[in-house]
Amino acid sequence: MGIHEEMLEIGNRAVSASRELLRLTSRKKNSILQMMADEVESRKEAIKAANAADVLAAKSAGMAPAMVDRLTLTDSRIQSMAKGLRDVSGLKDPVGSSISRWIRPNGLEIVKTRVPIGVIAIIYEARPNVTADAAGLCFKTANAVILRGGKEALQSNKAIVEALRLGGQKKGLPEYAIQLVETTDRDAVRELVQLEGKVDVVIPRGGEGLIRAVVEQARVPVIKHYKGVCHIYVDAAADLGMALNICENAKCQRPGVCNAAETLLVHKDVAARFLPMISQRLGGECKVELRGDDAARAVVPSMKSATEDDWYAEYLDLILAVRVVGSVQDAVDHINRYGSNHSDSIISASPEAQKVFTQDVNSAVVYVNASTRFTDGGEFGMGAEIGISTDKLHARGPMGLEELTTYKYVVRGSGQVRE
Numbered sequence: 001m002g003i004h005e006e007m008l009e010i011g012n013r014a015v016s017a018s019r020e021l022l023r024l025t026s027r028k029k030n031s032i033l034q035m036m037a038d039e040v041e042s043r044k045e046a047i048k049a050a051n052a053a054d055v056l057a058a059k060s061a062g063m064a065p066a067m068v069d070r071l072t073l074t075d076s077r078i079q080s081m082a083k084g085l086r087d088v089s090g091l092k093d094p095v096g097s098s099i100s101r102w103i104r105p106n107g108l109e110i111v112k113t114r115v116p117i118g119v120i121a122i123i124y125e126a127r128p129n130v131t132a133d134a135a136g137l138c139f140k141t142a143n144a145v146i147l148r149g150g151k152e153a154l155q156s157n158k159a160i161v162e163a164l165r166l167g168g169q170k171k172g173l174p175e176y177a178i179q180l181v182e183t184t185d186r187d188a189v190r191e192l193v194q195l196e197g198k199v200d201v202v203i204p205r206g207g208e209g210l211i212r213a214v215v216e217q218a219r220v221p222v223i224k225h226y227k228g229v230c231h232i233y234v235d236a237a238a239d240l241g242m243a244l245n246i247c248e249n250a251k252c253q254r255p256g257v258c259n260a261a262e263t264l265l266v267h268k269d270v271a272a273r274f275l276p277m278i279s280q281r282l283g284g285e286c287k288v289e290l291r292g293d294d295a296a297r298a299v300v301p302s303m304k305s306a307t308e309d310d311w312y313a314e315y316l317d318l319i320l321a322v323r324v325v326g327s328v329q330d331a332v333d334h335i336n337r338y339g340s341n342h343s344d345s346i347i348s349a350s351p352e353a354q355k356v357f358t359q360d361v362n363s364a365v366v367y368v369n370a371s372t373r374f375t376d377g378g379e380f381g382m383g384a385e386i387g388i389s390t391d392k393l394h395a396r397g398p399m400g401l402e403e404l405t406t407y408k409y410v411v412r413g414s415g416q417v418r419e
Contacts, residue, residue, distance in 0.1 A: 006183065007191035011198030013176035014119040014144040020174040021116065021142040026093040029140055032171040033089035037082040039167025040132065040160070044078050050159035051128065058126075058152050066256065071126045071153055081132040081160070084384060088136045091383045094402045095142050109412040114405045116142040118200040121192055122386070123148045123214055125206035128156035134203075135164055135178045137386050141404040144177050146199065148192060150206075151184040158182065193218040203399075205387050208314075223399070225364075225390035227314040228258030229340040230372040233331040233357065235348030236269040242369065243347040244277050249371040250345070252286040256316045258388065259343050259375040263311060263321040265331045268295070271324045275299040278322070288318045295324035311338040328353040332360045339363060341390040343372040364390050364397040 001009075024032075040047070051073040058068050099112040120143045122134045131147055138145035149157040161180040165173065181188050193202050193214055201221045204214040208226045215222050232250055234243045250261035266274055275292075279300045282288040290296075291310050292303035303322065310321040311334070325331045328346070335344050345367035346357040358366045365375045375398060377385025382400030389395045395403035 003183065003185055003187045004191050007181075007188060007195060008198070010146055010179050010181065010192075011119070011195040014146055014179060015198055017174040017176040018116065018118050018142070018144040021139070021144060021177055024142060024172070026095075028172060029093065029142070030089040032168045032173050033085050033136060033140065035171045036132075036136070036164045036167040036173075037085040037089075039163045039170075040078065040082045040085065043159070043163040043166075044075065047078055047156065047159045047163065048073060048075075050155040053155045054128075054153055061152075063152065067126050067152075071128065071156070073128060073156060077129060081129050084129075084133055085136045087383050088140050088401075091140065091401060093140065094405050099407055106416050107414060108416055111410045111412075112407050113410050114402070115408050117404060117406050119144045119146065119198060120404065121146040121148065121195075121199045121202045121220075123189060123192070123202060123204045123206070123210070125150040125210060126152050128153045128160060130205060131157045131160045131180075132164065133384060134386060135161070137384055137401065137404060139168075139173075139177060141401050143404055144174075144179075146179050146181065146192065148181040148189060154182065154184065189214065190217045193220060193222070196220055203387055223387070223389050223391055223395055225258065225340070225342060225388055227340050228260070228342040228388075229263065229312065229314050229338065230259060230261050230342055230375075231263045231265055231331075231335050231339060231344040232261045232372070233265040233325075233328070233335070233344070233346045233348075234267060234270060234274055235328060235331075235346060235350060235353045236267040237350035237353060238267075238270060238274075238347040239349060239369075240270065240274050240277065243274065244281055246345065246347055246369070246371050247278060248281055248286060250373055251282060251288060251320050252318065253371075253373055255318050257373075258314075259372050260316070261320065261345075261372055262313060262315055263323065263334075263338070265323050265325050265334060266296070267328075267331075268324050268326055271295065271299055275322070275324075279303070282320065286318065288320050290320055290322055292322040293324060296322045299324075314340070328356050329360075332357060336360075336362050342388070343367065343375040345370060345372050364388070 094114045101111045124130045204211045290303040291306040297303045341363045343365040344363045377398040385398045
């Protein structure tokens with residue numbers, strides 16, 4: 001069987017499974033998720049053995065230590081996968097809920113109702129825990145899911161999917177509700193994202209290169225974010241102590257994630273006071289490399305000189321670009337030009353500055369006096385997330401259960417005809 005035929009068969013199976021999923025009650029889905037979690041725990045040693053083979057191969061291939069760490073499944077990470085499935089089972093099921101309802105003058109009752117998207121393809125890289133997270137969230141919303149992980153995690157992903165299937169089938173999981181693309185042939189991704197009529201949406205999770213490759217090849221809708229170029233703007237009316245703590249958290253707590261700050265913008269009226277504080281705390285204690293424009297370097301000469309490329313950069317490292325701006329509008333203009341529409345924050349006590357910033361910054365999440373690190377489904381109270389979207393259609397920001405649904409109109413009448 002060729003790659004095209006293999007992907008087509010997977011797509012057809014997913015479509016059939018999606019129809020079976022529609023008939024499952026919330027209680028039934030929750031019991032299946034609980035059994036999935038139990039099976040992941042009971043098959044922990046098999047999952048660890050499969051993961052050890054992946055890790056050994058990755059190390060032999062010279063994979064960077066940080067990526068090896070993301071690939072590695074420890075006892076606690078496997079336990080977290082099981083806990084995640086149980087947490088999803090405890091979340092409110094959005095499927096079938098009414099978004100709005102109204103009655104027309106002719107007596108027609110119109111109800112806007114949440115329904116599953118149908119078939120979702122998830123394409124992702126080294127983190128095998130995404131396998132359980134994505135499968136659990138898609139299943140809870142009655143979507144069939146096709147998983148295509150990176151070749152470096154293939155054995156781990158196969159073991160996890162086997163546990164999910166075996167556990168779920170004990171309680172009535174449709175056979176092909178969760179499928180893993182096991183071929184490592186790159187053409188499989190192209191074929192998968194071109195399955196019009198079979199796959200309803202593709203969600204890529206990984207580096208910018210992966211996401212752009214998916215978008216360029218896809219013939220079905222893609223929900224994406226290319227990168228997280230997140231900003232902190234310290235306004236003239238900022239509490240500088242608060243601003244310093246927020247900057248440290250946003251940059252240093254976990255620099256290698258998409259919601260970490262990459263650029264600091266500082267109002268000219270507080271630059272002389274605030275930038276030495278940043279240099280001492282971030283540049284000294286946290287070992288952050290600061291790259292400033294001419295105005296910032298005039299205050300802190302030890303900063304490296306920023307280039308035009310620095311304003312676009314997603315460092316994912318202890319590096320921070322720094323620019324002095326003349327107004328909140330200048331900050332907004334910088335963010336809208338160089339940012340990635342992910343997460344940006346203003347530190348200010350001025351309601352007027354806050355209003356300009358929150359209204360005019362064109363990003364999925366805009367903060368006032370808080371760290372960008374909160375852009376996360378768990379932190380937003382969603383329980384879990386499938387990813388973070390910087391698109392505008394149909395989902396934006398952290399994507400929880402509701403974002404894995406669409407809607408349809410159910411119209412009830414009593415014999416009405418249109419004149």
